[in-house]
Amino acid sequence: xxxxxxxxxxxxxxxxxxxxxxxxxxxxxxxxxxxxxxxxxxxxxxxxxxxxxxxxxxxxxxxxxxxxxxxxxxxxxxxxxxxxxxxxxxxxxxxxxxxxxxxxxxxxxxxxxxxxxxxxxxxxxxxxxxxxxxxxxxxxxxxxxxxxxxxxxxxxxxxxxxxxxxxxxxxxxxxxxxxxxxxxxxxxxxxxxxxxxxxxxxxxxxxxxxxxxxxxxxxxxxxxxxxxxxxxxxxxxxxxxxxxxxxxxxxxxxxxxxxxxxxxxxxxxxxxxxxxxxxxxxxxxxxxxxxxxxxxxxxxxxxxxxxxxxxxxxxxxxxxxxxxxxxxxxxxxxxxxxxxxxxxxxxxxx
Numbered sequence: 001x002x003x004x005x006x007x008x009x010x011x012x013x014x015x016x017x018x019x020x021x022x023x024x025x026x027x028x029x030x031x032x033x034x035x036x037x038x039x040x041x042x043x044x045x046x047x048x049x050x051x052x053x054x055x056x057x058x059x060x061x062x063x064x065x066x067x068x069x070x071x072x073x074x075x076x077x078x079x080x081x082x083x084x085x086x087x088x089x090x091x092x093x094x095x096x097x098x099x100x101x102x103x104x105x106x107x108x109x110x111x112x113x114x115x116x117x118x119x120x121x122x123x124x125x126x127x128x129x130x131x132x133x134x135x136x137x138x139x140x141x142x143x144x145x146x147x148x149x150x151x152x153x154x155x156x157x158x159x160x161x162x163x164x165x166x167x168x169x170x171x172x173x174x175x176x177x178x179x180x181x182x183x184x185x186x187x188x189x190x191x192x193x194x195x196x197x198x199x200x201x202x203x204x205x206x207x208x209x210x211x212x213x214x215x216x217x218x219x220x221x222x223x224x225x226x227x228x229x230x231x232x233x234x235x236x237x238x239x240x241x242x243x244x245x246x247x248x249x250x251x252x253x254x255x256x257x258x259x260x261x262x263x264x265x266x267x268x269x270x271x272x273x274x275x276x277x278x279x280x281x282x283x284x285x286x287x288x289x290x291x292x293x294x295x296x297x298x299x300x301x302x303x304x305x306x307x308x309x310x311x312x313x314x315x316x317x318x319x320x321x322x323x324x325x326x327x328x329x330x331x332x333x334x335x336x337x338x339x340x341x342x343x344x345x346x347x348x349x350x
Contacts, residue, residue: 049073050101055119055126057084060135060290061270061314064088069126070101071119072108078117078126079106089136089291132267135291140274157182173198177207187213187222214252221249226347230340234330243344248337260333262307262325265294270313277308302327 050070057064057080070079082105085092096111109115109128116129160179166172177194192207210225227245229238250258266274268288274295276283286295288311297307304326311319332338 050079052101053119053124053126055124058125058127059088059090060129061127062088062290067126068102068104070106075119076117078109078128080109080128081105082107089138089289090130091134091136129269130290132269132291135289137292137294138289140286140288140293140295155183171198179207184211187211214249216252219248219250219253219256220246221252222246227342227344229342240347241342241344242347243342245340245342245344247340247342250338258332258336259327259329260331262297263294264297264307264309264321264323265292266309266311266319266321267292268311268313270315272311272313275310275312277310279305280308302329 049072051073053069053071055067055069057067057069064084067081067084069081072078079099079101082092082098085107090112092107093111093113096107099106099108109117112130113134114131115134118127119125120127158181160181162175162177164175174197175194177192179190179192181188181190183189189211191209194205194207196203196205208226210223210227213222215221223245226240226242228240229245230247231238250256264276268290270290272288274286274288274293276286276295276297278297283297288295295309304324307323307325309321311321
């Protein structure tokens with residue numbers, strides 16, 4: 001009985017050691033599976049299928065910079081750094097698998113869509129040609145004058161005068177007018193008058209007398225005294241009145257573009273030049289990178305006209321895009337509005 005119990009005890013001890021050894025072996029294999037470097041199994045599990053190169057990279061005839069790339073043993077597929085492609089505005093598909101080589105993210109040229117590659121072993125230059133829609137869109141604005149800052153409030157006085165004398169048979173006329181402008185606080189006080197003598201009657205006429213306060217930061221002007229009304233529609237007629245007027249005044253910012261601007265779009269497969277013509281007059285010439293682009297036109301003349309965009313690549317090939325437009329100063333750019341508040345009495349010319 002005692003020998004049987006000892007035998008059972010030894011058997012259980014051996015089985016426990018066997019289970020323990022099996023568990024340790026499973027843990028070792030499980031940890032080694034997680035320790036394998038990620039990304040190297042895409043697109044090829046065998047890292048020996050890729051050869052490293054330090055090359056001068058060109059994308060669509062655009063010189064990028066020196067880059068560390070990997071060539072597949074088939075000589076057609078390449079791994080390109082993700083960071084370099086993003087800085088070159090190449091659109092990387094969301095489904096493109098990432099490959100990690102030497103702790104750097106790469107994507108293969110095969111995952112970028114239609115692509116052509118050419119590698120010069122002699123010069124170590126890798127040239128890649130992608131479709132024009134493989135790039136992020138770029139936006140170009142024709143340079144315009146920037147808005148002026150707040151002018152200084154320097155005091156000063158200006159006096160203008162006009163004197164004329166005419167003489168005929170039995171009749172002569174003298175005309176004399178003056179205008180006084182002086183800075184008063186943050187505004188300008190203006191007073192103008194005229195004197196007329198025609199040989200028989202002497203007449204003194206008060207022209208305009210007002211105090212004007214411009215507010216460039218608000219694109220508005222406050223006027224106290226004589227002013228000219230601003231009709232609500234193009235069919236209305238302005239009148240002279242004496243009172244108070246507060247309304248929009250875009251002229252306090254001469255560089256502000258109030259009319260809506262047209263935007264043209266196109267695509268360039270290689271670096272190109274875009275010439276913009278409005279009514280056959282060259283407005284600007286801009287260099288554009290490969291890919292889709294849009295260009296915002298400068299202010300157009302009022303009325304009907306034609307706008308032409310000529311795209312010329314480095315090989316001399318030209319493409320024309322044309323269209324008609326209609327512009328009017330009564331149309332305002334998005335975000336701008338115009339108003340005028342007025343109160344007073346009519347001025348009569350008697």
